[in-house]
Amino acid sequence: MRIKSLTARVLLLTTVWSTVALVVIGLLISTLYRKSAERGFQDLLRAQLYNVINSVTIGDQGALSGSPQLGDLRFAQPKTGWYWVVEPLGTYTTAPLVSPSLGSALIPVPSVVEAPFDKNYERYYQVTDASGNRVQVAETEVVLDTDGRAARVRVTGNVDVVEDDVRTFSHSLYLALAGFGVGSLIVNALAILYGLKPLDKARAALERIRAGESEQLKGDFPREILPLANEVNALIDSNRRIVERARMQVGNLAHSLKTPIAVLLNEARVLEKSHGELVRSQAEAMQGQVQSYLNRARIAAQRESVLARTDAEPALERLVRVMRRLNVDTEFDLVVSPPHLAVAMEQQDLEETVGNLLENAARFAKSRVRLSAVEAGEDVKGVEASARRHWVELAVEDDGPGLEPDQIREALKRGRRLDESKPGTGLGLSIVTEISNEYQGRLELSRGEWGGLKAKLILPGVTKDVA
Structure with a gap:
């Protein structure tokens, strides 16, 4: 069995070596x-x-x-x-x-x-x-x-x-060596624990970075660990610069495309109906495609960053509060467990994915929508094990008519709308799927316990243990 703890490895090796050496000496x-x-x-x-x-x-x-x-x-x-x-x-x-x-x-x-x-x-x-x-x-x-x-x-x-005489001598010798061995192991264990203490400090500093409490690996580290700490800090700085540069480029691109697309949409209104509808639909498709690929570029630039962290409860509470104002006849329930649950993704990406699911649920719900966020553990079926070690499950469920399996497959296709009587572009679920995939998560649709649609998101979470 492979031992993952460095302390356990050193203690095991010293224990085995000391035992063998003392037995041979005895x-x-x-x-x-x-x-x-x-x-x-x-x-x-x-x-x-x-x-x-x-x-x-x-x-x-x-x-x-x-x-x-x-x-x-x-x-x-x-x-x-x-x-x-x-x-x-x-x-x-x-x-x-x-x-x-x-x-x-x-x-x-x-x-x-x-x-x-x-x-x-x-x-x-x-x-x-x-x-x-x-x-x-x-x-x-x-x-x-x-x-x-x-x-x-x-x-x-x-x-x-x-x-x-030999038996008496050997008995005394073995007792003395056993006492010496136990004492040596205790001293070795204390020395190893003391020697590895800086690694615990480094781990605690990484946890503070993961939790968003610090942006640098800070601490008084010994010479052997200081180069590693400096390299980690340099990597964080480089990662931050990459994120900022990607965001700036995304903003520039969005700004440069915003005006031409708006002009096309305005021109579509004054054209003949047949031509105008064609231009408008194509312009809206361009707008959706541009936004989608801009989101992909932005997410790809920062999804592996240790600084990508969003506290689930306050973000989801804001979304539910907005949905309650927009849908006064629908009851919205929110469950977050544990209360300090955090998701390893940007806040705007979390809000966009969950917001789309809430809009769909509110559109088809009879009277009730429930949003829940819970820990999903480390081993999640269908998700890459090497990508993250910790996962969060977000579920949006309504009491509407729900979807059959073939309708679910159809609904996940980009731009498809199963009910043309309801407002929308048919891009919501596709956007949710793309964003979750970019974070190496996934979206699942099924029938919920209320009979309506249940949309479940598996997203990367923030773990406290980064050792």
Whole structure:
């Protein structure tokens, strides 16, 4: 799954790296300590082995004699796994010497092939004694006198001592590393959050621009973010200049075409009826086409601007107030949810689209028209997902006769009027469709719950989250 949060990414990477590093370090230290403990254990057994050798002699009767004092009470306690044994070798036969801890028990001895002697004529191996203890054996063979009488000497130690020591050390080590790891993650998290704090400030500044509260990305940013802030401010300034230049050109073009079209319309009134009607209709079509393409040019120049923002409630209230004055016999309802809903388009474009829909609804309504504006969320079927992340749904519904599906298709064609008895040019719905399309939205017509026509506009909204 792709993580979109920069903070979460850094925290995840540091957590994974710290965990892996601490686990590897813990295993490495534990392994090194085990090797050191095993080497120390073997050195201890070797020292005890030579203590036994130095304590044993051959008495006057030819018997082995001696009482090794190894300074460890475990050699005197039975079944501890700590034993020493001195056995005669070759033709030298006598009773062996054993530690009190071994008693009459025997220690299993592997063959020299299985556990060979080293260059010091010593060998070390592990066996299990009669009591079930795992013991490490240190063994060597020595000549005891000038007559060549020899003996085999063994000293054993319980391996569980080493295992317990390593286990205790590892437990303490892992606890210490775990505490260090948790502390490091907390410190890293605080450092990352503190380090990324300027990005939160930049996001808040962008939100203020999106909300129309500021026109520049303002703030005390660090060196790493300051170039980005400057580029954003330069982009906003460039965008604003493009919008102003486009508006000026639109105004100039509209002014230059206004007079010729007015002259044509005036001349049409004095011409013969047949010719006058033709000239008038063509002039009106020219006027509509010019206005339509001027609107397209103006919208294309500023539709991607972060400064295009209109608060829905006050704009729609003005439209409804005007419609109530013009249609005193019709009831107009307005619903805006949430109250501070904003649309990412110019106010005059919003008023033109909704105004056309309200005029159509008032023209065919029996007694009631409802205008609603609500949030539509981020995933809207039929709208480009990459264009905007937030959408607003505006709906105009009346209690008139409504339209059938084939009539809806016909009504959306430019200049088509289904009812010639009603005033109008047939361009209203076409203009609404063109403007909504330019903002990458759409217009839908259907039958409403009152039985009349329901016109639904999906338009880009202003989201508070621009991160």
